Amino acid sequence: MHSGRRQDDSERYRAILETAARLICERGYEGTSMQEIAAACRMTKAGLYHHVQNKEQLLFDIMSYGMGAFEQQVLEQVREIPDPVERLRECMRLNIHLVTGGCSKEVIIILHEHATLTGEARAFIDGRKKRYVRFLEDSFSEAVRMGRIRPVQPTVAAFSFLGMVLWIYKWFQPDGRLSAEQVSHEMVELLFTGLVSPPVAAVPAPGAPVLSLVPSAAGGGES
Amino acid sequence: MHSGRRQDDSERYRAILETAARLICERGYEGTSMQEIAAACRMTKAGLYHHVQNKEQLLFDIMSYGMGAFEQQVLEQVREIPDPVERLRECMRLNIHLVTGGCSKEVIIILHEHATLTGEARAFIDGRKKRYVRFLEDSFSEAVRMGRIRPVQPTVAAFSFLGMVLWIYKWFQPDGRLSAEQVSHEMVELLFTGLVSPPVAAVPAPGAPVLSLVPSAAGGGES
């Protein structure tokens, strides 16, 4: 009974976070009033304030929840993959899946409201973001060191990766022409195979040296 | 005298737009009050409303100005480049230059406030954005058709291009460790040369077929 009660409590709070996240995701943080959030939770504003300290704390909790979901669904799933290139490819796939799947308004809020929080709340979220950037930079560096990819600036590579993946929330439509899987596959190939060098020659100059690309060593056998 | 007066007028209005853009860029559209904008222009709110119809029109004018700046500084500069790959590369360079150069708060507002406008104002701006996406898609398609790049989904390629480039406003610091030119160069090479295939073999398996990539035809001699 005790645990059941507690269970209800935390579930209730998460339901509030989810409702608030939906509204804030649609209208922006500043564009959403506590009144509206309360109404969407079928409560009055005073009732909502029984569960919530203040508006900024609400945003912080939404973002923390989103960071947790991301770290669990993406980061922890790929952290132990030994080959850095395969690690990055799988990471991109999972991250795209997270952003395209409509289940995570919280993550989109993290992306969009990147400068809304202030003070230590801002610093805390930024720290968790920075860890992800470091992880990507380190993976790119490792891949370069192993000769698995050509030498690139790891920071630029990491933010290019992130830009491609995280920009998706601005244009992707779940019921649009392109499926999430299509986007995912194409984008991974775009970054890791690149644009040059048609793998099977389409309209090659007969004399030109057209050639199939074989990964140099460390046999990462993959599509 | 007449034209001088008009000149003053439009210059004055542009100064207001610029000041407003600075504030909105820093604090967001909903987070910036007309009071603050007026004060930054060294006016009262009523004085500001002498020049401005309403807040949404102000945002629309800022975005229109930004779209104009973008189209002039990027799109028109590359539209006539015959080779699609060279067109895209130069386009990316110019677009990165636009986003990293601090001179264009208006463009950042266009990027960040992508869902703030409503109705026909929103539709108008979205239409101009869509033209850019089409331009990129068409260029990628053309490059594929010519065999200059491997076959990729043009929409995904276009939005990957845009994601890499436009995400920059979220992380780039003009006085940071990386220069704008460095980012520009690295990012262009990342997308168009890709990650695989070290150009000069670093740790190759001696027996494996390591090979220098030569663009098939249309000799676009470029680093």
Add this chain to the structure above:
DNA sequence: GGGAATCTACCGACCGGTCGGTAGGTCGAC
């Protein structure tokens, strides 16, 4: 087992303050 005490969840009413926007007046330049 029943009544008093307590607690949770919530409400209506309200706080000081700010929002976008406006009416009407002043004033200096042509």
Add this chain to the structure above:
DNA sequence: GTCGACCTACCGACCGGTCGGTAGATTCCC
């Protein structure tokens, strides 16, 4: 003497947040 630029003063609506109060379930004591 007119006209545009800009002001003071103000509007109704809404903001985030808090107040005293209460219905109903739970717990405690006898």
